[in-house]
Amino acid sequence: MHCSPSADLRPPPARTYKWLVACSLALMAFEPAVCAPVSAEPGFTVRSAEVRLESGVYFLDAKIVFEFSAEAVEAMDNGVTLTVLIDVEVFRQRTLWDKKILSRQSRINVGVHALSKKYVMKKLDTGEIHTYGSVEEMAAVLGNIERLPLFEAAGIDTEDKYAARVRARLDIEALPSPLRPLAYVSQAWRLTSDWYELPLVR
Amino acid sequence: MKKITTGIGPILALVALLLVSLKLMSDATENSTRFGELYSLLLLINALGLVTLGGLVGWNLIRLIAQFRARRAGASLTVRMVAMFVILSVTPVLVVYYFSLQFLHRGIDSWFDVRVERALDDALELSRTALESRMRELLKQSQLMATDISAVDAEKLPGALEDTRRLSGAAELSVIGPKGRIIASSNIDPTAIVPASPSDSIMVQLRQSGNYIGLDPIGDTGLHVRVVVTLPEEVPTQELRILQALFPITERMSTLADSVQSTYAKYRELAYLRNPLKISFTLTLSLVLLLSLLAAVWAAFFSARRMVAPLRDLVQGTRAVAEGDYETQLPRSGKNEVGFLVESFNQMTRRLRDARDETRLSQIQLEEQRAYLEAVLSQLSTGVITLDLERRFVTINHAAQQILGANLQSHLGDELESVAESHLHLQPFTDSIAIRLQDAASDENLSEWREQLILFGASGRQVLMCSGAPLPVVDGRDRGYVVVFDDITTLIEAQRSAAWSEVARRLAHEIRNPLTPIQLSAERLRHKYLPKMNKRDAQGLDRLTRTIVQQVEAMKEMVRTFSDYARTPRMVPEPLNINELISDVIELYRGDDAAQPVELQLSELPPVHADPDRLRQILHNLIKNAIEANEDVAAPSVTIETRCVRETSRSYIEVRVRDSGPGFRSDIVDKVFEPYVTTKAKGNGLGLAIVKRIVEEHGGVVWTENHDRRGASVVIQLPVAARGAEMDDTPAAKREAV
Incomplete structure (x- = not known):
């Protein structure tokens, strides 16, 4: 059940969000920088994802690379708390269009503790707080998602086929208001990974 | 669409919505928790609203x-007024905008303030310094604890850790083996299961x-000093173990440190967000400026x-009136001067x-009266002609023609004299009227006259009784x-x-009746007394009675001749x-020897309509x-000449x-030509x-001419016969019919 982004069996969510893709393409037409290779720019990338069934519950394991832009790091260093979102969606595959049966979002605040000069990561779902000496160290921990519970296996029909997708992004709406207009128009703040899609087999 | 683009209601609603949205956005900019989450939405709404207004x-x-x-x-x-309004409204707004930006x-x-910033840096540094001295003490203490613990057996390690923790005042003590394996741990919170690795x-x-020492904010328990040291091992081959100790900061110091930290962080964030x-x-x-500008525009x-609408209506209305549309009524536009103007226009x-x-x-009504008059005039048998002051024909009825x-x-519309140029036989008519009009002027x-005229036209001789009078004066002006x-030829002849x-x-x-008894009486006198009288008296009586009888016969002949003249036998005209x-x-x-020679000069003639007898x-x-006139002439001659004269409107x-x-x-x-006028014995x-009389009965005219040297002429003109029914329409024929 471990699958790469290119190993997409079928793209049900993309079909649902065709209008979103069209809008994105239109926006990209006005900003050539978006079309540049992803690897040359900071950003978030879902390297791998896996859905495991343990004790009747589906868990998500994922490896996500968080490369914060210099502007984002500077904001953190200056006391601005950033919010990182991990979006997980599960679809039941149908003939015409797929039906979303689960949409889960994990919110994680990252910032700097000035007195201790530590990077602080706080998982808002669990309230866990962890400190790290560097952004890279925090990003490495942040990108290592293990045993994120999704839903109980009893809630799905064994006859149907299911698919899931994962992405990580920076929540611009969680930024301080003065930063938002800039964040919306600046590529440095547009930190959103592509959807990583994977089948869900019982 | 026009209502939306020009109506005031939708625009006011849009402006009000934008104003509210801008106020909320302004609040959101100031980090208002209430509207902060809606900041982006408000920004989008305002942008769309302004685009719509634009x-x-x-x-x-x-x-x-x-x-x-x-x-x-x-x-x-409208262009001028809009330009004026825009300049008047935009200029002050731009000035205010510029200075507002400066003040903002x-x-x-x-x-x-640099001093505040430095003070906060110093405060943070001071906090760190204060904590570092404490941290150094805790490092030494942890190293001592590590030495003590390193000698403890594995079975007794948890208890030793618990004792050491209590004695040291640490919140947590953990011994950790290779790969982060927890060997033993002691926590001040008994519910804590997993130590913070x-x-x-x-x-x-x-x-x-x-070793490692540092400050760590641990969960909700606040700031802690984390100390990590290696446990000294007596046997070098033994695996590496570390001791991690978490020491809480004193509450007073923690509060102060948190205060410094939060204030510093807030200030840095604020400075960063400047x-x-x-x-x-x-x-x-x-956006406010744009809203104001667009709203002002x-x-x-x-x-x-x-303001221009009523004036535009007036212009359009005036054009309509100029084009002859008098039905134009402009909508009322208030009780101002323009409204008064509009009302005056409507009244006009x-x-x-x-x-x-x-x-x-x-x-x-005039046309009706004119038609009525024309109908009456056309039915009149009397000719009616009206002329204007310049003697131009205004009306001519059918009978006149x-x-x-x-x-x-x-x-x-032509002048009186011009008619005679194309109709020569009307020359006497037009000349006579012209003279009368000159006299009247x-x-x-x-001014009022009556005259009898004789014309010789296509239908022959005509006697017209003309009368003229000036038309009634209207508004002090002569009208003609x-x-x-009337053609009174028939009447006169009758x-x-x-x-x-x-x-x-x-x-x-x-006369004739008494003549016969006179004649009979004279003859009786002659028969009765002539034989009885002596020769001398008889001769006298015979001479007297013969004279009486002869004169009576002469008188009878005269009466007979006159009767012939007066008698009007029925004409039998023919071509x-x-x-x-x-x-x-x-x-x-010509058969008479004593006859004078008669010379004929006859031209080719069309037939006339006349009685041959x-x-x-x-x-x-x-x-x-003519023969009798030539009696005393040495070389008498009689000449008969005929010719046909053709003119535009007549031939004779x-x-x-x-x-x-x-x-x-x-x-x-x-x-x-009058009866009993003669110079002959x-x-x-x-x-x-x-x-x-006969010539006039045939519609002709006759006159005499004396020649300069010798001789005289009697000239007769007779109209040329028209064809068919038209011949019967001639005045002569009509007169015969009458």
């Missing part, structure tokens, strides 16, 4: 430019320097349109419309003249015929060639007259009988009178 203004602008280029009424004035940026900059960076630093904050405020202010369009168009309607009604024998409708007493005439018949009857009754008739008559005179009588009378035949005698005496030349004086 679109409306642009639409109005495009429309105005199109109207201006099309030179629509009021467009130029300076205001935000004034929030930050050191991160990779701590382990790296531990390997490099042998430029974005400026941009946000500038953005908000710019739109208001300028709206106001200008409202109403009056114009009423005046036009009245004029139309008058015209209709029929009497004058010319189509004069084409001469309406010079003498008011002669009216000429009324009167004359009746008169001569009466004379003949009276003559027969009063007749005059030349042939003349030749026949001349033959009678009556014309033969005319020719006899004229030839006889002229017969001229010329003698070589002494001519007519001047004292009787005007009366030669013999003759009853009725020859030329009969000629004149």
Whole structure:
């Protein structure tokens, strides 16, 4: 059940969000920088994802690379708390269009503790707080998602086929208001990974 | 669409919505928790609203430019008013905008002070320094604890850790083996199961320097000092173990440190957000400016349109009136000066419309009266002609054309004299009227006149009774003249015929009847007394009675001749060639030895419509007259000349009988055609009178001419016969019918 982004069996969510893709393409037409290779720019990338069934519950394991832009790091260093979102969606595959049966979002605040000069990561779902000496160290921990519970296996029909997708992004709406207009128009703040899609087999 | 783009309601609602949205956005910019989450949405709403408002203004602008280029009424004035309004409203707003931006940026900059920033840095550094001394003590203490613990057996390690933790005041003590394996742990919180394991960076630093010490905010328990040291091992081959100790900061120090930390972080964040904050405020202010500008421009369009609308209506209404549309009524536009103007315009168009309607009604009535008058005039047997002051024909009725024998409708508007140029036979008519009109113009007493005229036209001789009078004066202006005439030829002939018949009857009754008894009495006297009388008396009686009888016979002959003259036998007209008739008559005179030579000069003639017997009588009378006139002449000659004269509107035949005698005496030349006017010893004086009468019965004219050297001529003109029914329409035929 471990699958790469290119190993997409079928793209049900993309079909649902065709209008979103069209809008994105239109926006990209006005900003050539978006079309540049992803690897040359900071950003978030879902390297791998896996859905495991343990004790009747589906868990998500994922490896996500968080490369914060210099502007984002500077904001953190200056006391601005950033919010990182991990979006997980599960679809039941149908003939015409797929039906979303689960949409889960994990919110994680990252910032700097000035007195201790530590990077602080706080998982808002669990309230866990962890400190790290560097952004890279925090990003490495942040990108290592293990045993994120999704839903109980009893809630799905064994006859149907299911698919899931994962992405990580920076929540611009969680930024301080003065930063938002800039964040919306600046590529440095547009930190959103592509959807990583994977089948869900019982 | 027009209601939306030009109506005030939707625009006011949009502006109000944008104002509210801008206020919320401004609050959100100031980090208001209430609207902070809606900041982006508000920004989007405002942008879309402004785009919409801008679109409306642009639409109005495009429309105005199109109207201006099309030179629509009021467009130029609207452009000027909009430009004036925009300049008046935009200029102060731009000034306020500029200074507001200046104050805003300076205001935000004034929030930050280098001294405050340095003080906060110092406070943070001071906190760190204060904590570092404590941290150094805790490091030494941890190293001592590590030494003590390293000697404890594995089974007794948890208990030893618990004791050590209590003695040291640490919140947590953990012994951790390779790969982060927890060997033993003691926590002040008995519910805590998993100790906070050191991160990779701590382990790296531990390997490099042998220990680690640092401040860590641990969960909700606040700031802690994390100390990580390696446990000294007695046996070198034994696996590496580390001791991690978490020491809580004293509550007082923790509170102070948190305060410093949060204040410092807040200040740094604020300082970091200084430029974005400026941009946000500038953005908000710019949106407000744009809203004000667009609203002002739109208001300028709206106001200008409202103000210009009645003027535009007035212009359009005036154009409509100029084009003859008097039905235009403009909508009322308030009780101001423009409204008064509009009301006056409406009043004017109403009056114009009423005046036009009245004029139309008058015209209709006039046309009706004119048609009525024309109908009456066309049915009149009397000719009616009206002339204006310049003697141009205004109206000519049908009877006038029929009497004058010319189509004069084409001469309406022409001058009187011009008619005679194309209709020569009307020359006496037009000359007579012209003279009368001149007299009327010079003498008011002669303005009304009456005259009898004789024309010789296509239908022959006509006697017209004309009367003229000036038309009634209207509004102090003369309008012209009216000429009324009747063809009284038939009437005169009838009167004359009746008169001569009466004379003949009276003559027969009063003279002829007594003549017979006189004659019989004279004859009885002769028979009775002549035998009884002596010779001398008998001769006297015979002479006297013979004289009586002869004179009575002469008187009887005179009465008979007069009766012949007065008698009007019925004419039997037929197409007749005059030349042939003349030749026949001349033959009678050529057989006589004593006859004078008669010369004929006959031209080709069209037939005339005449009674051959009556014309033969005319020719006899004229030839006889000419021969008698030549009695005392040495070389007598009689010439008969015929010719046909063709003019535009008439054709006639002229017969001229010329003698070589002494001519007519001047004292009787005007009366030669009257009965009993003669210069001859013999003759009853009725020859030329009969000629004149017969000629007139045939619609002709006759006159005499004395020649310069010798001789005189009697000239007869007879109309050429028309064809078919038209012949019967001649005045002569009509007179016969009468």
